[in-house]
Amino acid sequence: MKLIADVDQPGSRVDKYVSLLSSVLSRKAAGIVxxxxxxxxxxxHLQEHEILKEAL
Structure with missing residues (x-):
């Protein structure tokens, strides 16, 4: 129970880890988009190239 109480405190290491992880995931998601x-x-571009190629 003490561990849970420690983790639940603002500024705990888990809180910082979750915040950092959220930031990393946001950057990765933006990169994927x-x-x-x-x-x-x-x-x-490939579709346009194929259309032009067929017209020739």
Missing amino acids: NLQARLARFQR
Whole structure:
């Protein structure tokens, strides 16, 4: 019970760890969204290239 009481205190090491982890996950999620957008642009480029190639 003492351990739970210690962890439940503001500024505890677990609190700091969770905050840091949340920050890291937010950055990773933003990176994934960016990568998905780049992939979508690349896919559109490939589709446009195929359309042009078929027209020739």
